[in-house]
Amino acid sequence: MELLGNLWLGLQVAGEPITLAYCFFGVFLGTVVGVLPGIGALAAISLLLPLTYHMTPAAAIIMLAGVYYGAQYGGSTASILLNLPGTPSSAVTCLDGYPLAKKGKAGLALFVTTIASLAGAMSGLVLLVLFSPLIAEIGLKFGPAEFFSMMVLGLVAASSMTAGSPAKGLCMVVFGLLLGMVGTDVNSGVARFSFDVPELTDGINLVALAMGLFGVAEVVRSINSADLNRKLEKVSLASMMPTRAELKTTVKPMARGSALGAALGALPGVGPSIAAFMAYAIEKKVAKDPSRFGQGAIEGITAPESANNAAAQTAFVPSLSLGIPGDAVMAIMLGALIIHGIQPGPMLITEQPALFWGLIMSFAIGNIMLVVLNLPTIGLWVALLRIPFAWMYPAILVFVALGVYSVNNNTFDIYSVAVLGVMGYALMVLRFEPAPLLLGYILGPMLEEHLRRGLLLSRGDPMVFVTRPISATLLACTAAMLMWAIWSTVRKSIKAKRELEVAEQLSS
Amino acid sequence: MKITRDIHDLVGGLLMAAAGLYFAVHGSQYAFGTTARMGPGYFPVVLGCVLFVLGLLVALPAWWRRGQAIEVQWKNLGWSIFALVFFAAALNRLGVVPASFAACLLALVPSPMRLRTRLVVCASVALLTALIFPLGLQMALPLWPWSA
Numbered sequence: 001m002e003l004l005g006n007l008w009l010g011l012q013v014a015g016e017p018i019t020l021a022y023c024f025f026g027v028f029l030g031t032v033v034g035v036l037p038g039i040g041a042l043a044a045i046s047l048l049l050p051l052t053y054h055m056t057p058a059a060a061i062i063m064l065a066g067v068y069y070g071a072q073y074g075g076s077t078a079s080i081l082l083n084l085p086g087t088p089s090s091a092v093t094c095l096d097g098y099p100l101a102k103k104g105k106a107g108l109a110l111f112v113t114t115i116a117s118l119a120g121a122m123s124g125l126v127l128l129v130l131f132s133p134l135i136a137e138i139g140l141k142f143g144p145a146e147f148f149s150m151m152v153l154g155l156v157a158a159s160s161m162t163a164g165s166p167a168k169g170l171c172m173v174v175f176g177l178l179l180g181m182v183g184t185d186v187n188s189g190v191a192r193f194s195f196d197v198p199e200l201t202d203g204i205n206l207v208a209l210a211m212g213l214f215g216v217a218e219v220v221r222s223i224n225s226a227d228l229n230r231k232l233e234k235v236s237l238a239s240m241m242p243t244r245a246e247l248k249t250t251v252k253p254m255a256r257g258s259a260l261g262a263a264l265g266a267l268p269g270v271g272p273s274i275a276a277f278m279a280y281a282i283e284k285k286v287a288k289d290p291s292r293f294g295q296g297a298i299e300g301i302t303a304p305e306s307a308n309n310a311a312a313q314t315a316f317v318p319s320l321s322l323g324i325p326g327d328a329v330m331a332i333m334l335g336a337l338i339i340h341g342i343q344p345g346p347m348l349i350t351e352q353p354a355l356f357w358g359l360i361m362s363f364a365i366g367n368i369m370l371v372v373l374n375l376p377t378i379g380l381w382v383a384l385l386r387i388p389f390a391w392m393y394p395a396i397l398v399f400v401a402l403g404v405y406s407v408n409n410n411t412f413d414i415y416s417v418a419v420l421g422v423m424g425y426a427l428m429v430l431r432f433e434p435a436p437l438l439l440g441y442i443l444g445p446m447l448e449e450h451l452r453r454g455l456l457l458s459r460g461d462p463m464v465f466v467t468r469p470i471s472a473t474l475l476a477c478t479a480a481m482l483m484w485a486i487w488s489t490v491r492k493s494i495k496a497k498r499e500l501e502v503a504e505q506l507s508s
Numbered sequence: 509m510k511i512t513r514d515i516h517d518l519v520g521g522l523l524m525a526a527a528g529l530y531f532a533v534h535g536s537q538y539a540f541g542t543t544a545r546m547g548p549g550y551f552p553v554v555l556g557c558v559l560f561v562l563g564l565l566v567a568l569p570a571w572w573r574r575g576q577a578i579e580v581q582w583k584n585l586g587w588s589i590f591a592l593v594f595f596a597a598a599l600n601r602l603g604v605v606p607a608s609f610a611a612c613l614l615a616l617v618p619s620p621m622r623l624r625t626r627l628v629v630c631a632s633v634a635l636l637t638a639l640i641f642p643l644g645l646q647m648a649l650p651l652w653p654w655s656a
Contacts, residue, residue, distance in 0.1 A: 190538055221584075398637050406645070415593065430516050459544050493572065496572065
């Protein structure tokens with residue numbers, strides 16, 4: 001069995017003591033940033049990125065991935081105990097998790113979400129193992145046209161499915177693509193938009209951009225708002241044990257959530273947040289008594305939690321097998337691989353089997369670590385929530401500065417973080433989602449390269465993108481998504497205009 | 509709630525349109541090339557125009573929409589950014605310990621913290637920074653002004 005051999009190879013890589021240590025450090029740190037509202041997985045991963053330069057590629061990616069899925073576990077803790085989502089994808093868990101905690105069932109809720117997270121992650125993992133090599137094989141038949149269309153689909157999906165308006169998301173993607181243009185053009189050697197600054201001829205530093213957009217902006221916003229000096233009840237281990245009846249009610253939502261999350265996560269542009277929201281909506285639809293939702297329905301936390309963890313695993317499918325990141329975290333992860341000289345794409349699985357299968361097996365190990373880490377140490381996480389943010393944010397700022405400095409040993413990068421931090425904060429204030437911007441920034445150079453190559457091969461005939469069947473299908477999906485986004489925006493703005501007219505009539 | 513236009517989208521959309529215009533205009537100084545052989549200016553100019561249109565699409569409908577006033581935490585933003593800039597300027601001149609201590613003090617200005625707690629937090633940050641970066645990660649950085 002080839003699959004078994006691969007898994008065995010992965011187990012050997014992931015089972016090395018030093019890799020295990022990095023994996024543990026990753027999931028531990030992920031849980032911490034997940035628990036603490038205000039610092040997301042993105043900020044934590046960008047903060048760690050410079051540290052990985054001194055590691056082996058496998059250890060680096062295993063640690064960063066650990067932060068990513070670890071944060072999904074920790075995110076539910078703050079949602080349940082404080083009604084504050086630690087990560088965006090656990091916002092749904094607040095809806096029923098916090099009412100459960102108020103009823104004195106916080107322990108039960110924490111236990112159930114941990115188990116649901118494990119179940120989701122494991123089913124996502126199975127999908128990842130089965131489908132990544134298959135998709136990579138298809139990917140080998142991809143030409144520049146297919147890659148271009150796939151990236152366009154991913155970018156449009158990521159921007160039109162964000163929380164805000166699709167037009168704003170698209171703005172962010174295109175702005176990100178343009179920021180990706182800064183630096184030397186590979187084809188002609190011309191330094192574009194570099195303003196004769198030597199540092200800018202290499203382009204905008206990825207670490208500086210990610211830290212400015214997510215680290216600095218989040219810190220500035222949270223300085224006053226994230227003070228959590230509230231009373232938190234003690235959660236004992238005994239209070240966590242569900243009764244047999246309670247356990248029985250969680251099995252089906254867990255299965256549905258896992259399946260939905262695993263399927264959605266594999267699509268480019270659909271992250272854990274969307275998977276969690278859809279899982280919640282579905283549970284509400286199939287429930288016999290939908291009115292219980294929002295008042296502490298246990299299905300309302302199990303399904304979204306298993307969905308977001310399943311999606312967090314399958315998000316690696318397009319990233320690793322095609323080299324096209326589905327969301328901003330995956331984009332940074334691919335950035336880390338590229339820095340290590342590894343080109344993500346369909347060849348990755350065959351050229352770097354140790355890295356690929358090692359990463360996969362580390363998911364299994366890391367998720368089990370998380371359950372062991374989360375259940376007995378719940379008291380520690382509750383205590384962590386009591387630390388005032390003011391004690392931490394100065395350290396975060398200094399670490400951001402030194403982290404980005406360590407990439408090139410150049411203070412120019414710290415100044416860029418300051419500038420990009422102002423930009424990130426401005427975007428946050430104006431309610432523009434920065435994640436699609438980062439995705440655009442990473443994909444920009446690749447997108448341009450494939451577009452150029454595609455049109456060079458067809459001698460400038462743009463029809464090449466619609467005459468090749470795979471490419472045409474991908475573009476058709478993109479078009480459908482755009483039409484839907486335009487339609488919903490138009491409908492919304494007509495409604496808003498009517499509201500404004502009514503309000504003005506009332507006030508005059 | 510005071511009824512205002514949706515200023516968030518109005519301002520944001522116009523800013524994006526301006527950025528698009530800038531990229532398109534500045535990008536047109538590079539060779540444009542043909543569709544078959546794109547020059548370095550092709551992609552930026554096309555994308556700049558797309559961003560310009562998208563920005564207007566965000567800004568225009570916002571005029572007919574209700575919204576809330578924009579809230580900016582100027583003090584938090586200003587001091588955090590000042591702390592970063594100061595840290596960058598001081599790092600190689602004063603060394604890691606004084607630079608991080610001072611940056612921490614600057615960052616804490618907007619926070620209502622007692623003086624003693626403030627000094628303890630700054631000292632801990634300076635200590636931790638020195639332990640992690642120059643000592644733990646072996647980064648070549650001066651610790652003190654006299655070691656610079």
